[in-house]
Amino acid sequence: MRIDLHTHSAASDGTDSPAELMVLAGDAGLDVVALTDHDTSAGWEIAAAARPQSLTVVRGAEFSTHVLVDGRRRSVHLLGYLFDPADPAIVAEQARLVGERLQRGLRIVEHMVSAGVPITAEQVLDFAAGAPVGRPHIGRALVQAGLVNTVTEAFDTYLAGGGPYYVPKDDTELTVAVEMITAAGGASVVAHPWGRSQRPALDAHRFAELKDRGLSGIEVDHPDHGAAQRDELRALATRLGLLATGSSDYHGTNKVLRLGQETTDPAVFDTLVAVTSGVPPLGPWRSGSR
Numbered sequence: 001m002r003i004d005l006h007t008h009s010a011a012s013d014g015t016d017s018p019a020e021l022m023v024l025a026g027d028a029g030l031d032v033v034a035l036t037d038h039d040t041s042a043g044w045e046i047a048a049a050a051r052p053q054s055l056t057v058v059r060g061a062e063f064s065t066h067v068l069v070d071g072r073r074r075s076v077h078l079l080g081y082l083f084d085p086a087d088p089a090i091v092a093e094q095a096r097l098v099g100e101r102l103q104r105g106l107r108i109v110e111h112m113v114s115a116g117v118p119i120t121a122e123q124v125l126d127f128a129a130g131a132p133v134g135r136p137h138i139g140r141a142l143v144q145a146g147l148v149n150t151v152t153e154a155f156d157t158y159l160a161g162g163g164p165y166y167v168p169k170d171d172t173e174l175t176v177a178v179e180m181i182t183a184a185g186g187a188s189v190v191a192h193p194w195g196r197s198q199r200p201a202l203d204a205h206r207f208a209e210l211k212d213r214g215l216s217g218i219e220v221d222h223p224d225h226g227a228a229q230r231d232e233l234r235a236l237a238t239r240l241g242l243l244a245t246g247s248s249d250y251h252g253t254n255k256v257l258r259l260g261q262e263t264t265d266p267a268v269f270d271t272l273v274a275v276t277s278g279v280p281p282l283g284p285w286r287s288g289s290r
């Protein structure tokens with residue numbers, strides 16, 4: 001069983017259409033793949049229809065959230081799995097976040113244009129093609145303008161948090177998001193909690209609090225985590241009774257990583273599915289089928 005619980009399609013900031021992504025997941029030898037686009041469930045139907053017979057698809061989404069640390073907002077990504085997609089609170093919050101993404105993306109572009117960076121809002125919206133706007137779409141405009149060679153390089157020089165053009169967005173409060181996903185019959189897992197950031201927003205105490213609110217797990221094996229971080233997070237998850245998941249966070253050509261580069265243990269996946277009641281995984285997977 002090869003299980004990858006975190007991927008993005010062009011329905012958010014990946015580069016493969018949801019249908020292409022399903023075919024690629026099958027080709028990569030995955031048995032289970034979760035589609036976890038940012039702040040949207042728009043890719044699900046198409047992905048489900050394009051699913052190879054041998055592949056099980058887990059409906060999910062990555063929610064943009066924040067926590068207050070020492071009075072300052074810090075960004076945390078939260079994966080929601082198998083929640084009811086028609087849940088009114090989730091539908092409303094995703095719609096609000098999509099609006100936030102558009103306004104914030106346009107403001108970042110305005111800052112760049114004022115500083116003489118030769119990109120346009122139209123170019124960025126073309127790359128987004130109707131998906132919730134993310135910084136990788138701006139990154140692709142910067143690549144097209146010849147200012148950088150890759151989207152990753154665009155993050156290093158133009159797009160990073162705290163960079164000259166950065167604009168935050170009004171993300172959901174983390175605890176509210178955990179409770180919202182739980183109420184919709186889903187399971188929630190904190191995505192790459194210790195990736196990229198110099199100073200992690202979440203410590204053991206915060207994870208324990210989140211577990212009390214309904215959090216199911218921590219994404220431990222993620223390309224942004226080093227070996228020491230993984231060891232520490234895995235021990236933390238065990239101590240707190242949280243699941244430790246693994247996933248690639250595949251984004252097509254917007255990031256340099258492979259589908260199935262990191263995977264989740266089948267027993268962990270079984271336990272994750274068992275706490276959900278929103279929608280079932282779609283495909284041949286059955287609990288205990290290792």
Ligand code: AMP
Pocket residue numbers: 013038133134135136151152153155156251254255
């Ligand atoms: P946003 O959702 O607009 O705040 O942008 C964050 C997204 O940008 C993340 O979900 C990643 O997909 C992507 N991202 C963040 N850092 C990098 C990086 N260094 N290289 C490529 N993509 C990145």
Ligand code: FE
Pocket residue numbers: 008013038134251
């Ligand atoms: Fe992303």
Ligand code: FE
Pocket residue numbers: 062077191192
């Ligand atoms: Fe993320």
Ligand code: ZN
Pocket residue numbers: 006008062191249
């Ligand atoms: Zn992601």
